């Protein structure tokens with residue numbers, strides 16, 4: 001059984017030859033949790049079952065690799081090293097994504113006293129991670145990390161936006177899954193199309209926009225972000241409706257000869273309350 005694959009829809013778009021390691025995500029192998037910061041939304045929408053992942057044989061292989069990772073770490077790391085060495089000999093410059101469907105910190109895993117990053121200093125390693133603390137500790141210079149954002153309210157206790165901005169200010173990209181189309185900016189940073197290539201190591205402080213695919217299309221957890229332009233459109237429509245009400249209701253009352261001050265004030269209060277209600281609903285549905 002080989003550990004790496006090159007037949008990945010996303011990494012095959014990379015210009016550089018890319019190896020990707022797919023394990024059985026989260027607790028799927030029944031032996032431990034290889035996605036320590038996984039959320040309800042990302043577990044349900046995980047790309048593990050996308051593409052070739054829909055085949056039973058592929059799922060079985062991912063579980064076997066995960067079992068090897070837990071049961072014989074030395075053999076697991078030795079085989080990773082042998083396959084990286086082989087691919088480098090054959091292709092020259094290569095990239096390696098160790099966490100195709102997992103979120104393991106490989107920086108502390110050593111074989112004969114060396115990590116994979118130390119063994120292969122001329123290889124570009126890269127990963128996506130949901131573990132914020134990995135950006136706050138030393139990262140090997142040939143290892144590039146991208147923070148995976150989620151809008152779920154319980155993800156980092158609702159502070160994912162602040163954390164993402166910290167990551168961006170440190171010079172790393174943040175990956176965000178959007179419902180339909182990509183906005184131009186998010187969290188105040190430009191959005192690049194992350195579906196065109198998986199070469200995240202070319203990105204600095206940008207939002208890597210990904211469109212929801214497969215199971216993620218049906219996500220309601222907050223993991224997938226509503227396209228902000230839709231939110232603005234909803235808000236604009238609500239505000240326009242409220243403005244009409246504000247202008248129209250007092251106008252009707254004022255044009256009525258018998259309107260009293262109380263009636264006029266009452267109609268204005270109704271219009272203002274309507275405006276406030278529309279804005280509150282827009283804010284809630286726009287999140």
Ligand code: SF4
Pocket residue numbers: 025026034035037038039042043045046047048100101102103130
């Ligand atoms: S952390 Fe990543 S690999 Fe793990 S379950 Fe979530 S989306 Fe899948």
